[in-house]
Amino acid sequence: xxxxxxxxxxxxxxxxxxxxxxxxxxxxxxxxxxxxxxxxxxxxxxxxxxxxxxxxxxxxxxxxxxxxxxxxxxxxxxxxxxxxxxxxxxxxxxxxxxxxxxxxxxxxxxxxxxxxxxxxxxxxxxxxxxxxxxxxxxxxxxxxxxxxxxxxxxxxxxxxxxxxxxxxxxxxxxxxxxxxxxxxxxxxxxxxxxxxxxxxx
Numbered sequence: 001x002x003x004x005x006x007x008x009x010x011x012x013x014x015x016x017x018x019x020x021x022x023x024x025x026x027x028x029x030x031x032x033x034x035x036x037x038x039x040x041x042x043x044x045x046x047x048x049x050x051x052x053x054x055x056x057x058x059x060x061x062x063x064x065x066x067x068x069x070x071x072x073x074x075x076x077x078x079x080x081x082x083x084x085x086x087x088x089x090x091x092x093x094x095x096x097x098x099x100x101x102x103x104x105x106x107x108x109x110x111x112x113x114x115x116x117x118x119x120x121x122x123x124x125x126x127x128x129x130x131x132x133x134x135x136x137x138x139x140x141x142x143x144x145x146x147x148x149x150x151x152x153x154x155x156x157x158x159x160x161x162x163x164x165x166x167x168x169x170x171x172x173x174x175x176x177x178x179x180x181x182x183x184x185x186x187x188x189x190x191x192x193x194x195x196x197x198x199x200x201x
Contacts, residue, residue, distance in 0.1 A: 001043075004050055007074060011054035019056050023116060023125075024049065030112035030178075035105070037174040044082050044105045047075070048089035052109060064094050101171065111175035118166040119182030123159065123189060130155035138197065159190065 012021045028049035035045045051074065055066025068090045075083045089106040092099040093113050101107040117125060130137065138156040145157040152158035163186060167179035195201045 001046060004047060004074070008050040008054055011070070012056075019053055024053055026116050026121065027052065027109070027112045030115055030175075031108055034108045034111060034172055034174045034178075038104060038108060038172050040104045040108055041082070041085070044085045044089065045108060047071075047082075047086045048093075048105060048109045049112065051086070052090045052093050052113065064091055104172075107171035108175070111170050111172050114166050114169060115175060115178055115182065118163055118179060119185050120189075122163045122166075122182070123186065126155050126158050126163065130158070138193075140197065156190075156193075159186065 008024065009021055012019075012024060028046065031045040031049040032042065034040075035042050051071045052067055053063060054070050055068075056063040068087050071090055072083070072087055075086060078086075085103050085105055088103060089101070089109045092101045092106050093109050101110050116122070127137070135152070136154045138154050142153070144160055145153065146160050148158075148161035152161055164183065167176060167183050170176050170179055192201065
């Protein structure tokens with residue numbers, strides 16, 4: 001497993017604050033936490049967590065497919081049944097693709113990956129990536145969007161279009177409990193944000 005981590009890390013872009021090694025490590029931590037609670041195969045989850053984004057530098061838009069292909073080559077000598085589960089986890093880990101996870105481990109990886117765009121981490125990632133895109137944080141004269149059409153106009157729009165809806169899209173009970181706490185934090189953060197923006201605090 002140490003060797004797998006080393007291999008996976010080589011594929012990741014150190015300068016990618018949204019989908020770099022830090023993200024992979026957080027997803028792994030969440031997978032282990034949720035997996036233990038839900039009774040999952042932790043070995044499969046560990047492999048899937050560390051390998052799920054290794055194709056992102058090659059093809060960001062379709063990185064789940066590229067990551068799965070690379071993983072198949074990396075794990076070619078691994079237990080066949082477990083390898084296929086790892087591949088499935090990686091292939092369906094993105095909610096945005098509308099793919100449904102079949103195995104418990106795939107459901108957990110999908111949950112962990114989505115949870116990492118919620119709460120304090122989710123807000124930080126949104127602001128970081130918005131800065132990278134030169135996207136405005138907030139436009140007060142514009143009504144905040146709550147429907148995602150593929151591209152958010154502001155960072156605040158993105159928070160309401162995607163982050164605030166995470167808890168509705170999770171598979172496991174453990175992930176849903178984690179999401180509630182993170183959702184409450186985001187609500188309080190945005191209340192503070194708007195108060196400060198308007199000079200009320």
